Amino acid sequence: MARVIVDVMLKPEILDAQGQAIARALPRLGFSGVSAVRQGKRFEVELDGPADEAAISDVRKMAETLLANTVIEDFTVTVAE
């Protein structure tokens, strides 16, 4: 059984209002030296079988179809070690 990770992030040109709010909260909590925060989503997809080429291609399709909205988001697919 393999695990495939899909990371979804807003495209760089899209304003991330939530990330900005987090960045503004950090100094108040005593964390300094942070210039920006962007918030994304991580999906851990457990496969029945191995993470072979076909399975990864399926996960990529899942990401394009449902996990990410490619109008506003980019995604990456990686196999967990």
Add this chain to the structure above:
Amino acid sequence: MSAARVGVVTFPGTLDDQDAARAVRHAGGEAVPLWHADADLKGVDAVFLPGGFSYGDYLRCGAISRFAPLMEELIPAARAGLPVLGTCNGFQILCEAHLLPGALMRNAGLHYICRDQGIRVESTATPWTADFAEGQEIVLPIKHGEGRYVADEATLAALEAGGQVVFRYAGGNPNGSLNDIAGIRNEAGNVVGLMPHPEHAVEDLTGAPSTDGRAFFTSILKKLVNA
């Protein structure tokens, strides 16, 4: 002559379907309930996708609703010309379904906003806005946390050039939408989405800020009767 039939879709988590159905009846139409799990449009002449929190807004607003059995029927019908109006969550679903370009994101100020909002009607060239005058300013309720309209520069330019911006916020942009966009239409004009709620503004009795929402329903019913 039998009344024009406007389908009103209910997903789990939809809130505004009863108001939408009432608004259709108020304007003299027949409201036909459509259930998200039925792949059946029941032969309706137009479809209203109401607001709410369909499927709990899980993943992204409208992301899961877009794959409901009913939507699998509605998407090709809309592409073939069926008039469809989506308000609030309905607008989000239409964007997720790629029936309208762009997407709706968390309000720039992060707060959920519930207030009466000035709206300028930019286009009357849709079956849902024919009874307005171009440039007319109306007041409708807005109530959303994720209404910031975004699209890439090319899409935005195409929307503006093609007259596809149907509504713009007037008297202040509540949510950070690009170009003050409150509502858009597809290229053909039969699919319209907007964040404000016409279905909540059809009767004085309910304390709405106006009855400006009526014209959406009179527009579509006239269009269907004359079709």
